[in-house]
Amino acid sequence: MTALLEVEDLKVAYGKIEAVKGISFSVEAGQIVTLIGTNGAGKTTTLRTLSGLLKPAAGRVLFDGKPLSGIPAHKIVALGLAHSPEGRHIFPRLTIAENLQLGAFLRSDKAGIEKDIQRAYDLFPILGERRKQAAGTLSGGEQQMLAMGRALMSQPKLLMLDEPSMGLSPIMMQKIMATIAELKSQGMTILLIEQNAQAALSLADHGHVMEIGKIVLSGTGQDLLHDESVRKAYLGED
Numbered sequence: 001m002t003a004l005l006e007v008e009d010l011k012v013a014y015g016k017i018e019a020v021k022g023i024s025f026s027v028e029a030g031q032i033v034t035l036i037g038t039n040g041a042g043k044t045t046t047l048r049t050l051s052g053l054l055k056p057a058a059g060r061v062l063f064d065g066k067p068l069s070g071i072p073a074h075k076i077v078a079l080g081l082a083h084s085p086e087g088r089h090i091f092p093r094l095t096i097a098e099n100l101q102l103g104a105f106l107r108s109d110k111a112g113i114e115k116d117i118q119r120a121y122d123l124f125p126i127l128g129e130r131r132k133q134a135a136g137t138l139s140g141g142e143q144q145m146l147a148m149g150r151a152l153m154s155q156p157k158l159l160m161l162d163e164p165s166m167g168l169s170p171i172m173m174q175k176i177m178a179t180i181a182e183l184k185s186q187g188m189t190i191l192l193i194e195q196n197a198q199a200a201l202s203l204a205d206h207g208h209v210m211e212i213g214k215i216v217l218s219g220t221g222q223d224l225l226h227d228e229s230v231r232k233a234y235l236g237e238d
């Protein structure tokens with residue numbers, strides 16, 4: 001079986017700075033795969049490239065068997081690859097309901113859109129309670145929920161989450177992680193970037209550790225959780 005996402009020797013540069021220096025990994029349908037690593041390792045750059053927001057310098061990306069090279073970002077969303085970006089980027093003056101509607105901008109099936117908005121409210125009840133409120137009034141954790149809900153509105157085959165727990169309280173973080181597990185149990189495929197390596201590896205089928213543009217270690221989530229070098233570098237143990 002070929003994987004839903006195949007990344008082969010991907011290189012991405014900002015001018016002369018090579019931020020991603022030839023990485024390869026794959027994501028099978030139904031899996032959670034996580035990229036962890038230090039600040040500046042190239043994780044966000046990788047996701048932005050997969051979304052079509054950055055053009056790779058080299059390498060190949062196959063999504064659902066199709067090469068993504070040269071396909072613009074909105075068409076990549078239409079193919080089923082959704083991205084909940086770092087820093088959330090919700091529209092603060094629009095209501096929660098309007099933000100969710102925008103996530104469905106490529107769809108015209110009104111009834112289906114309404115059903116999926118209801119699904120987002122089921123997943124995150126607070127969004128339903130506040131549906132008419134400006135999104136900018138939500139707390140950081142609630143805005144993260146809205147960003148995830150919005151990404152789901154495109155009916156993705158693969159959901160990419162860039163640091164969904166950034167800046168959240170431990171309780172909010174647990175809530176977000178539980179929701180990621182729930183999405184997986186519903187069959188969603190997820191590529192997760194997280195600073196919280198413990199939480200991400202606990203959920204993940206596979207993980208890859210990135211350092212300055214390269215993957216330096218790969219394994220199952222459990223293998224990496226118990227790996228001594230990972231424990232020292234990312235889980236705060238000596």
Ligand SMILES: Nc1ncnc2c1ncn2[C@@H]1O[C@H](COP(=O)(O)OP(=O)(O)OP(=O)(O)O)[C@@H](O)[C@H]1O
Nearest residue numbers: 014017019037038039040041042043044045046086
């Ligand atoms: N727009 C840009 N122009 C120039 N360099 C950039 C740009 N964006 C990122 N970089 C550089 O590329 C490298 C990788 O950055 P990236 O944001 O992908 O890292 P990251 O792994 O997501 O880090 P973090 O954990 O801090 O979010 C860094 O050295 C960063 O300074």
Ligand SMILES: [Mg+2]
Nearest residue numbers: 043044045086
């Ligand atoms: Mg980042």
